[in-house]
Amino acid sequence: MPGSPRYLIDSNVIAKWFVQEEDSDRAIEIRDLFIEKRVRVSTISLARYELGNVLWKHPSKTAAIVREDFESLSDMAIPTLDIVNPQVLAQIFQAARNLGITFYDASYVVAAAVSRTVLVTADGKLLGRLKDRKNAVLLRDWKGPAKRALKRS
Numbered sequence: 001m002p003g004s005p006r007y008l009i010d011s012n013v014i015a016k017w018f019v020q021e022e023d024s025d026r027a028i029e030i031r032d033l034f035i036e037k038r039v040r041v042s043t044i045s046l047a048r049y050e051l052g053n054v055l056w057k058h059p060s061k062t063a064a065i066v067r068e069d070f071e072s073l074s075d076m077a078i079p080t081l082d083i084v085n086p087q088v089l090a091q092i093f094q095a096a097r098n099l100g101i102t103f104y105d106a107s108y109v110v111a112a113a114v115s116r117t118v119l120v121t122a123d124g125k126l127l128g129r130l131k132d133r134k135n136a137v138l139l140r141d142w143k144g145p146a147k148r149a150l151k152r153s
Contacts, residue, residue, distance in 0.1 A: 005145055006040045008081075008112040010105075011050035012122035013139055014043065018051070018069045019058055023122055023139050030120065033144055035076065042079040044111045046104060081111050088114060099129045112136065 016027035034041040055061045055069060083089060088110060096106035105126050112119035112135055119136040121127060127138050
């Protein structure tokens with residue numbers, strides 16, 4: 001996987017793996033490419049809790065289904081950053097203030113910057129607040145790695 005694209009995905013992207021909605025197909029493509037080891041994906045520990053909140057609000061979800069969803073997520077073994085460094089937390093605070101976004105959203109933005117990954121989000125409002133979009137992309141606009149050319153026999 002060295003040299004493959006590196007993405008930090010937020011909970012909006014992960015949620016689309018478990019709740020069918022607009023751009024779920026794009027989110028599932030990222031997931032499948034990660035499973036195939038064609039891209040490197042990470043997230044932050046907050047994503048699990050935000051995903052839980054999305055699933056809690058979804059009327060068709062039951063505790064048994066949600067347990068299966070979390071088991072599936074756990075089985076994927078997505079590298080997860082647990083941000084505990086006070087200096088990084090202060091950067092998140094400052095980014096939230098400067099950009100006028102929540103501390104939660106700023107956590108993804110700063111984690112992507114610190115880990116030198118591209119943030120993939122389905123949150124258009126968040127992306128609109130980012131001044132430097134070089135390391136962030138809206139899920140709808142995400143373009144995966146080029147498909148391998150089919151070998152001719």
